[in-house]
Amino acid sequence: MTSARRPPVRVGVFGLLGSGNLGNDGSLEAVLGYLRAEHAEAVVDALCGGPEAVAARYRIPATRLHWYRGEYRTASRAGAIAAKGLGKILDVFRTAAWVRRHDVVIVPGMGVLEATLPLRPWGFPYSLFLLCATGRLFRTRVALVGVGAAPIRDRPTRALVRWSARLAAYRSYRDELSRDAMREMGVDTARDEVGPDLAFALPAPPPGPAGRVCVGVMDFHGGNDDRARAGEIHRRYLEGTIRFVRALVEDGRQVRLLKGDHCDTTVVAAILEAVDSPLVTAAEVATLADLMKEAAAADAVVATRYHNLICALKAGTPTLALSYAAKSDALMARMGLGAYCHPAREIDADRLLEQFRELEKRSAELRRTLTERNQETARQLTHQFTALSHTLFKATARQETP
Incomplete structure (x- = not known):
């Protein structure tokens, strides 16, 4: 007797994507390239900061990350403060409903576990915590892939980042400093891998006219x-x-x-x-x-x-x-x-x-050095994507086997 055909894996991508930061979007592009090459059957959509831009550029359905559209503007008037507060409550249910529809959610790169630029705990750290907590609640595997981390002094922000990392099903970092920072914040990183930034997976352009x-x-x-x-x-x-x-x-x-x-x-x-x-x-x-x-x-x-x-x-x-x-x-x-x-x-x-x-x-010498380092980086990224497939997608297939 043949077994029933498994439905395609439902994959969500999450983050401040499509919001104007080219680095964040480059990480998304790298992950989408990996998914289309290795998991072409996957159904992909996004919960992100700029859904219109993501949907138009990458041709995937996209939902706005925050109910309140002025989330990252300073709220000074009573109406704006109330709307932002209401948005924090509604985002709990919006995030949970979105997460529940997926088998896997990927946070592609970005410095989501750091505060090297100005950051408030009730901004993206709160959103990331909601993602990871609801992922654990609904048994949706949340993966922080090739992310950046750094020591955080602000206690509320540090607590949200630490718990987000602990609740994720998979973690990998873009450098050793990031893994060390999470270890110092109390996260067990024994099984966490370190690889190059995801943007290195994008195709390199041919050299153009210099000068x-x-x-x-x-x-x-x-x-x-x-x-x-x-x-x-x-x-x-x-x-x-x-x-x-x-x-x-x-x-x-x-x-x-x-x-x-x-x-x-x-x-x-x-x-x-x-x-x-x-x-x-x-x-x-x-x-x-x-x-x-x-x-x-x-x-x-x-x-x-x-x-x-x-x-x-x-x-x-x-x-x-x-x-x-x-x-x-x-x-x-x-x-x-x-x-x-x-x-x-x-x-x-x-x-x-x-x-x-x-x-x-030293231009000629440094160009030779970069050629060698880029070749090694490509090998490391291949290894990281292979590990990601084994950890997330094979585990998901086992869970769905009748």
Whole structure:
């Protein structure tokens, strides 16, 4: 007697996706590529920050993460405060109903277990906790795949992150620092794996015509612990970046400004106005693939955002990091460019220019290093996706076998 045909596995993807952050969307694209290659029968949809963008770009059904559309705007009026509070209650039931419809939910990459940028506990940490708690309640396997983590001082945020990680059925991290951070927060990481960032799974572009320097900028105000001096940090970052770009222009170099999030547009505009040179232009980018193409067509890249660094390194272009968190330093070391980091909070334009010139002198050597490291990264990602399939999908198939 033949057994009944199993229904397709129902897979949800979850996160601040489609909200303007190219790094987050690149992680989603990498996971969707894996699912379509290895689990083509899976039925996939999303619970995310920008459902319209996700549905249009990736052709999957998508639901809004929050009932209250102004979730990430500061609520100052009584009506907005009440609406935000009501939204927190309604999101419990909305998240539970969505989770219950799935066999597996994947959180693709992103720094979901860190607070290296300003973050409130009742924002995304609360949403992630709801996901993992309802996943455990309804026996839906929640997977945190290739995520970033960092030590968190704020107690409510740390508690929500810790419990989210504990309740997940699968965890893997994008670097050793992330796994160490979760271990220090009381999570048993003995079976958790470490692999490259998921964005390294995206196809690399062919090299383009060189001759310019790409400078990836960020609307940088420090981290979660820097709120009291956020304005000063931003001013110093912007002034240092402007001085560096101006120095490149004085050397006759063409400079291409890159952003990684919609909010970076103001920084791009400020640099264009301050330097005021036809040698400085701004790239129009909508995806990580666009960023990689820009990086592949550059002699060198100097960048702040984590996923701008990934794009440049994946493209095999010598890269200098304006580092704002330990994850950037770890990434650069992993790819063999650990000597080329400069603090984003304390930009010294003269020292930065020295480091940049040294980077260019070693360009040919560093390109060979990046080729070797990218080959190793590809092997590690293949291993990680194989482990993910074994842990999630084979376990799900066993649960459904009549």
